[in-house]
Amino acid sequence: MGRPATLRIRGVRPHLAPYTENVSAASDTLAESAGRQPSVGTSRRPARRLEVAAIKSDFPVLDRQEGDDLVFLDSAASSQKPIAVIEAMDHYYRTSHANVHRGVYRLAEQATNLYEAARSKVGRFVGASDPSREIVFTKNATEALNLAVRSWGRANLRQGDAVLLTEIEHHANLVPWLMLAEEIGVELRYLRVMSDGELDLSQLEQKMTGARVVSFTLCSNVLGTLVPVEPIVSAARAAGATVIADGAQFVPHMRTNVRELGIDMLAFTGHKMLGPTGVGVLWGKAEVLESMPPFLGGGEMISDVRLDGFTPAELPLKFEAGTPPIAEAIGLGAAVDYLDGLGMEAVRAHELQLVEYAMRRLAEDHGDRLKIHGPQDPERRGGVLSMELEGVHAHDLSQVLDSRGVCIRAGHHCAKPLMRCLRVGATARASLYVYNDESDVDALSAALSEASAFFGLR
Amino acid sequence: MSGLEDLYREIILDHYRNPRNDGELPTPPAQRAEGFNPLCGDEVVVYAEVDGDKLRDVKIAGQGCSISRSSASMMSVAVKGLSTTEVREVIRTFKAAMSMHESQLESDEALPGPRADLSGLGDLAALQGVVKFPVRIKCATLSWNTLAQCLDQAEQAAGS
Numbered sequence: 001m002g003r004p005a006t007l008r009i010r011g012v013r014p015h016l017a018p019y020t021e022n023v024s025a026a027s028d029t030l031a032e033s034a035g036r037q038p039s040v041g042t043s044r045r046p047a048r049r050l051e052v053a054a055i056k057s058d059f060p061v062l063d064r065q066e067g068d069d070l071v072f073l074d075s076a077a078s079s080q081k082p083i084a085v086i087e088a089m090d091h092y093y094r095t096s097h098a099n100v101h102r103g104v105y106r107l108a109e110q111a112t113n114l115y116e117a118a119r120s121k122v123g124r125f126v127g128a129s130d131p132s133r134e135i136v137f138t139k140n141a142t143e144a145l146n147l148a149v150r151s152w153g154r155a156n157l158r159q160g161d162a163v164l165l166t167e168i169e170h171h172a173n174l175v176p177w178l179m180l181a182e183e184i185g186v187e188l189r190y191l192r193v194m195s196d197g198e199l200d201l202s203q204l205e206q207k208m209t210g211a212r213v214v215s216f217t218l219c220s221n222v223l224g225t226l227v228p229v230e231p232i233v234s235a236a237r238a239a240g241a242t243v244i245a246d247g248a249q250f251v252p253h254m255r256t257n258v259r260e261l262g263i264d265m266l267a268f269t270g271h272k273m274l275g276p277t278g279v280g281v282l283w284g285k286a287e288v289l290e291s292m293p294p295f296l297g298g299g300e301m302i303s304d305v306r307l308d309g310f311t312p313a314e315l316p317l318k319f320e321a322g323t324p325p326i327a328e329a330i331g332l333g334a335a336v337d338y339l340d341g342l343g344m345e346a347v348r349a350h351e352l353q354l355v356e357y358a359m360r361r362l363a364e365d366h367g368d369r370l371k372i373h374g375p376q377d378p379e380r381r382g383g384v385l386s387m388e389l390e391g392v393h394a395h396d397l398s399q400v401l402d403s404r405g406v407c408i409r410a411g412h413h414c415a416k417p418l419m420r421c422l423r424v425g426a427t428a429r430a431s432l433y434v435y436n437d438e439s440d441v442d443a444l445s446a447a448l449s450e451a452s453a454f455f456g457l458r
Numbered sequence: 459m460s461g462l463e464d465l466y467r468e469i470i471l472d473h474y475r476n477p478r479n480d481g482e483l484p485t486p487p488a489q490r491a492e493g494f495n496p497l498c499g500d501e502v503v504v505y506a507e508v509d510g511d512k513l514r515d516v517k518i519a520g521q522g523c524s525i526s527r528s529s530a531s532m533m534s535v536a537v538k539g540l541s542t543t544e545v546r547e548v549i550r551t552f553k554a555a556m557s558m559h560e561s562q563l564e565s566d567e568a569l570p571g572p573r574a575d576l577s578g579l580g581d582l583a584a585l586q587g588v589v590k591f592p593v594r595i596k597c598a599t600l601s602w603n604t605l606a607q608c609l610d611q612a613e614q615a616a617g618s
């Protein structure tokens with residue numbers, strides 16, 4: 001693979017280069033876009049190659065001087081943070097902090113402007129038509145889903161109403177529904193997962209019949225399965241069902257446009273997309289959010305409070321009770337800028353190429369001793385590799401890998417029902433992101449060989 | 459692999475590959491209790507047959523990592539045939555060995571020492587190295603907590 005000349009794009013450091021076979025076309029597009037800000041989240045540029053060495057240098061933790069080099073392969077749990085995000089938050093606290101939407105003094109106005117600018121950036125990133133009303137900041141994706149389930153569910157569901165979920169959901173999109181089922185007695189239905197990690201859509205229409213809402217993940221955090229959105233949304237529309245999507249593992253990795261997806265609500269989190277912990281997002285169509293009652297009560301979410309009642313605030317503050325995660329939202333805004341600089345098409349192209357390499361390399365080095373769950377076609381999956389190494393429990397594998405600086409996740413990945421479907425107690429999950437390259441996959445494979453040897457399998 | 463040999467002693471791997479007292483017991487007369495490690499999904503099922511004040515038989519089922527499985531296997535060997543009072547004493551000793559003072563965890567000094575000594579407990583002494591890997595301590599203690607639960611159930615059954 002040749003290394004084409006790097007290009008400067010919109011003030012972002014030269015982390016992108018056109019694919020060699022596509023140099024002239026990509027250069028033309030870059031020249032066109034150089035002088036203007038492309039419409040974020042909806043732009044369709046030819047995918048370019050990420051310059052991973054340059055990207056790695058933006059992430060201080062990857063350069064820490066402790067023991068072995070850090071091979072970080074756990075971004076599906078939480079990604080690392082680039083300097084731009086760390087500095088945006090640091091700069092905010094050093095120069096602009098005050099509570100938002102309260103003070104009339106200039107400092108408070110400055111903080112409010114930064115917070116609301118972050119809301120706009122995040123909204124544009126996912127293609128929201130009205131970011132200033134449709135983006136609700138929460139604590140994380142879990143809280144965003146709880147907001148959707150509790151508020152929308154309580155207002156719209158009655159005993160016996162059907163809710164369609166899937167067997168591959170994270171606990172965050174299961175437990176809130178189970179709680180609601182206990183409370184008001186809704187019927188939970190599930191799209192089944194097949195042994196290849198794909199959802200069985202053969203009974204989609206039947207299961208959607210009479211369902212009031214369907215709530216599903218866009219990308220499995222265990223299997224990497226990219227869920228086919230179009231047929232589910234079509235069936236939901238035909239049945240008149242509301243569509244809620246869990247984008248925690250999707251938004252950080254794929255170009256996302258909520259209008260093109262045709263969904264009603266989308267939950268995702270900042271810390272898996274280069275942003276800080278402590279901030280998540282619920283996007284909802286304005287008319288859907290308008291129809292929902294408040295979730296948490298307190299300051300900021302009201303327009304009037306009397307001793308005998310209250311009037312909720314307008315969107316989106318209606319859903320943002322109490323002082324919000326201001327610095328975190330600003331950090332997330334910086335993360336979105338960073339990802340926009342790379343281009344989400346390029347991020348996906350990079351991860352796809354890396355997953356292809358990883359699956360080929362791991363199969364060559366470990367053969368049948370290593371099972372990788374989920375779709376075997378890299379095009380059908382995100383950058384998540386759930387592995388089982390023969391004779392070595394995931395915990396032990398993770399421990400041996402850690403002794404080589406390789407960070408992976410071992411366990412049930414907060415998806416116990418899915419693990420039961422797979423008939424495994426735990427898997428070892430390696431997940432890829434913008435700062436990973438083939439050298440990280442090579443280090444993983446070498447460490448897997450050492451684990452096999454250590455447990456006496458060779 | 460520096461450090462790993464402290465965790466994965468040969469005797470631990472032996473108990474992992476060849477678990478002792480693997481299986482189930484009919485309930486009743488045996489008590490059955492399940493233990494879960496919510497962090498990782500490890501599950502252990504302990505069967506304990508208490509006859510009077512004696513732990514007549516113990517069997518272990520479930521699935522888990524080498525540390526949780528070997529700890530359960532060694533535990534079954536160590537406690538089978540003891541009086542329930544002696545079993546509780548062994549559980550206390552083992553759990554004390556696996557627990558650490560926070561000050562020990564926070565200090566940068568040499569690896570924290572256990573508060574209790576496992577040297578009198580045969581193969582179990584091999585698990586002493588687990589305290590150097592704090593996230594694995596829950597793996598080692600899972601079956602012990604579950605055995606204690608079995609004893610509580612047996613006491614309740616005898617008392618009722």
